[in-house]
Amino acid sequence: MNTRAVRAVARKDLRIALRNKGVVLPIIIVPLIMMILMPALMIFLPIYLEPMETGEELRREMGAFFANMPAELYNLFAGLNDQQTWVVVASMFMFAPFFLIIPVMVSSVIGADSFAGEKERKTLEALLYTPITSAELFIGKVLAAFLPAMVVSWACFVLYTVVVNAAGLMVLGRMFFPNLAWIVLILWVVPAAAALGIGVIVLVSAKAKSFQDAYQMSGLVVIPIILLLFGQMGGILYFSTPTVALIGLAIWAVDAALLTLAVRTFGRGEIIARL
């Protein structure tokens, strides 16, 4: 493995992607809105707007959510008033599925530029004439999408932790975030989600004619994540530590299958045939 060539590919793909507004804008705006602005509004606003009540009322209003909740999670809410319950529900549970959208979105938008965009701009052929192997080229491109997805996701997590704990300090009088489930989410599920975005985008890029094409087609990946969100609000699935670990395992299994297929589309002969 020629790591210098791998790094060269990753670096140039990233540099080119970051000079494309179509790539940079969603990478900055989506996480800001979804992981900073929305949580801040949703967690803080009810604190100021809702009168102080016992926790019972909110628990009744969110009946489905609390009805099937396992005991160890339910205990989190013992003795909390409405405001406190809301802060914990919103920060611990509601935003967890959203958090998976970030790595998928970042890796697929950069991946779309690196795989489909390179095809669209017809620069791939010159690369194929260099000594780099197809595997090195593939890894370089995967890293170009994967590493920024991790950096952005983890940066979001740090900012989110600050926002959530600020609310915690105000309402609960302590910092309560993150719990173990969130740490598993960040270290185990987020990388899997980033890989998922890449796996899908590589397969889609083999067919897509342009960056835009590929990025739009890959948007479908978000659907299962939205299902997770509804599943939880409907009381079917909760983001407890074992569940989060299992979700991670399931995504990694899908990743393994997708990347195996993706590598097959990435032989020199296969690429040349599509140029």
Place this chain on the structure above:
Amino acid sequence: MPEWVIETHNLTRHFGALVAVHGLNLQIARGEVFGFLGPNGAGKTTTVRLLNGVLNPTAGEIRVLGMDPIAQGPAVRRRTGVLTESPALYEPLSARENLLIFGELYDVPPDVLRRRVDELLEMFELTARADDKVAGYSKGMKQRLALARALIHAPDILFLDEPTAGLDPEAARQVTELIEHLSQEEGRTIFLCTHNLVEAERLCDRVGVIHRGELIAVGTPEELARRIWHGHGIVVRLGRPLPAEALASLKRLEGVAQVEVENSDLHILLDQEHRTPAVVRALVEAGAEIYAVRPREHSLEDIYFQLQANARGGSA
């Protein structure tokens, strides 16, 4: 015996029912400029891909620098450079960035690479704009940069696919001069795919003509001309027209196959070159006023079109 740096035996590549290259037998010597001529779609680009191990053949054998591109693709590509038909540059990056990336892909040592990039930028007259985005370059500048990129690792063999296609005459001449320099001053082996016959004539030691995937002729332009037009042609420039009876007796001379009058020139086809003195003597005795006698040269263009016509006749 020259050292062959490219050898193919019966090289064949099909794409489904389409035969892109069929039974190609090539031998190219070190330091040679070899012109690979043929219309679009004749199989030139496919051949370059096969020789660089980017595409695997359906049948046949290849040796490039003594290696097998199928099994040793990366090792072959480390020592070949390819200028693709479209420059395929990274337009959001600068010329320097483009060269540095490719230098790293070819694993040129970092200290050598910095120097090499500066040299190439200088040689290709890109230094002043080296740090500007390539997107703003003219077509000629992009082509020069693409050529510089193909040379970043000082390859033994340089493959050039239509290097002057789409350039204005000024830019095309610049590129042609650079290729001439690479061949004459630096002694690189050059495999030039082109349908620009004037360029091929100026640059190439030998040419191969490909027609629908098959190599229909290989040799120096002179060899090919001799093979097409059997015999030796001369052109005699006269001060005044030759009388009819003198012309008739010239045609009866031994070894004279054909005589054509073109303005004040006589185009005479002889069976062999050594008939020339006898013909000149006969003309002088007949009172002809001879200004000049020279061998008739066929341009590569004449040769090429004759070969393509023959091939079409043969395959029809």
